[in-house]
Amino acid sequence: MLTDLTLAEAHARLRAGEITAVELTQAHLDRIAALDPQVCAYLIVTGEQALEAAAQADRRRQQGEDAPLLGIPLAIKDVLVTQGVPTTCGSRILEGFIPPYTGTAVQRLFDAGAIMLGKTNTDEFAMGSSTENSGYCTTHNPWDLDRVPGGSSGGSAAAVAGHMALGALGTDTGGSVRQPAAFCGVSALKPSYGRISRYGLIAFASSLDQIGVFGRSVEDMALLMNVIAGHDPQDSTSIDAPVPDYVAALTGDIRGLRVGVPREYFVEGMQPEVEHAVRAAIEQFTALGAEIQEISLPHTSYGLPVYYLISAAEASSNLARFDGVRYGPRESQGAMWPTYKATRGHGFGAEVKRRIMLGTYALSAGYYDAYYLKAQKVRTLVKQDFDRAFESVDVILSPTTPTTAFRIGEKVDDPLQMYLSDVLTLPASLSGIAGVSVPCGFDADGMPIGLQITGAAFGEPTVLRAAHAYQQATDWHRQSPAL
């Protein structure tokens, strides 16, 4: 089946003229039509535009053109703005909003010939770990429809896991590509802060947000990274540094690679099968010639409170613009303040409102020093843990999440329990460094387990090389759910 190809395989066949982009796109649209009513990975499927773009890609190829992603159908998380296509962030407050422009990363995909199949579901404004906070629907895990796909990029993870896209863009603020990748048995990369332009990424927490990629292999992610990485004059926080060839970095050779295993990441309450699978993966690295050492990241436990203060503070400010004045539904009450209150009160869901309140409080006069400023200082300590670690190791191995995917509804009433599912991904986000999650086994219920490989800032080539070498030696990433 065409939908069983990896992105790299599909690309090779398109190039060889063995398949057309229209066939490839139609196959994905058919699968979406058949399966997505149960999975709900997509908020909107742009089938017509996708087929049009595919036909154009085929014409270009017939004329002898080629491009890095010419004819490749992908899914885009709905927090990335797309001109002319509704973009909601999974929020009712942006229901019906059609952006007047396309963000940089998505535009780079289009320029490279990629085809957008649709926009994928997300926790509202990317705030959540299960997509249950979406204002529209809950995405179901393709491995077990009663379980969550993780979040916030649960829609993109489920689309790739369910073979409803060859790859996808997500966003990661505290683990939002790595955690759903672990839950759905796919690969995801959160690049270093500044590696990919955030222009067109609807901000949740500006100092943490980063666009990430999903694939069914490390090679697929490298192909996507080669297209979207790089400086953007419209994002002053994007780094003006040369972009390495991520595909060329996949040598398959990790002999002598120095691998750290942080003792703080094997937390109490961790699912035994998760620890077991990750320990087995570490042995695999030894077998491949890597040198393993135990390390310490002593401030790990502060990651969660620091993250929830900083991200909520920035979110409270970033979400101020959703006031119903210029876009989105307005609940007019005549006077200004009642209109603001009704629009925002009804437009935002409970979790978003919780974080706006938390962040507003943390930034208030009299509390700023004790919360926001203190959190920024501790953030520096968390980052320094990694700086020190990377003096002696090249990558750090750990579980991506303490448990496999939980059941839908299991944690919705307990935000703190929900937040804990990101406890192992938050420190890398706070530090702005690179991290991937790749499949490394299954639990007794057949749910995927994720291995997190973290590298230094702009260490994507090393991280991807390590992950790729692991995938060359294992076949966890080749397993697919029986939908």
Place this chain on the structure above:
Amino acid sequence: MTAYEPVIGLEVHAELETASKMFCACEVVDSTSARPNTAICPVCLGMPGVLPVVNRQAVEYGLMVGLALHCEIPAFNQFARKSYFYPDLPKGYQISQYEYPLAVNGWLEIDLPDGASRQIRIRRAHLEEDTGKLTHVDGHSLVDLNRAGVPLLEIVSEADIHSAEEAEAYARKLRAILQYLGVNSGDMSKGVLRFEANVSVRPVGSDELRTRTEIKNLNSIRSLARGVAYEIERQTAVWESGGAVQQATMGWDETRQVTVVQRVKESADDYRYFPEPDLPVLEISPEWVETVRAQLPELPDAKRDRYMNALGLTRYDASVLVAERAVAEYFEAALAAGGDPKQLANYITGDVFRQMNLEGREREEIGSLRLTPQALAQLVTLVQQGTINHGIAKRLLETLYAEGGDPAALVEQQGLAQVTDESVLAGAISAVLDENPDEVARYLAGEDKLIKFLMGKVMKALRGKGDAQIVQRLLADQLEARRV
């Protein structure tokens, strides 16, 4: 009875006349005349997903002002978000500067009407973005975002100002500096330059700071002076009557010439400032500062000193000429056309300003007069050369002011040249003396002042064109000759 003294600080918002906005590429347009919402883009509309990019020109304009105000320029600059909800603020926050402003600790020298000058300290100047504008029509509010994102420099003085006159002098000087730098037109009617005054009063000799009010809606420098003066009187009366001034934002009512309470402040506003995470720290190197310093034009104080030292003008004349960039430019254009500096200064600060006052024209409009600087220079030269006398020159200036034209040609056409022929002058004098025997007799009897009366009669007979010095000499001679 206790005497009170005012304590005043001024906050100035100056739009910077850059080509594009503070954080996007949109054109900066005249927001009073441009069609609403035509100079906008996703960034200044606060569309989801957009990011700001700092306008380098705006930073340099801000640096120019900071340097002109003798400020320190810290190397570490940081933008911050100031949060509040209002429909003219698209993002729900204004990108401003808070802890780390562009310029700090400067001063401005003001010239007072009594000839004294004082330094007013500048606390800080920081960059930010302007808001949009609301228009209220039939119970609806219309939002125009052309102005949203236009670069603003907020300049905050210390509370060093102690009278309405000083506040006015500060405003005039600051506006002149902005105009000299070419970063702001100074046109307060268009809102590109906005003053807010913080005013309190206290017993003379005390160093306490009593409750202050903030005056807004000051649409001209005159309104600023009047608003501040009114507020000083009002507050003084409140304290004297045993009351207490309430902290409030006051609005100046131009028609009624009073301040009215706009909003009573019970607690300080909480704008929840925090560093703008979308912009990296702005580092300003000493080299950058020096590059900008080297580009500064001659500023009013330096120009005034040059007028005094090189052109021999009085401090008063020089100060008046440099107070408006347009006036200084007019003066220098006339100077270039060959006029005598002192005479030009006299005519500009005297007759030309008088004519403009009669018409209610602002001094900055001097460049658009029908009386060109070249014509004024020629007029002054004609007087100096003795071709016309001062009286004729004054009349001619009125004609030139009203109608324009070439002074030499007008003198020729209208026969205004001075009469210096002594036989013509002597004839006119003897005729006047013959017609006024009583006055002549009384003069000869010792009433010296009557010579002025006779002089006037003679000049009138000569239709003002007689050479005054010669007439005076011949008149004295003829009177002596009539002494019996």
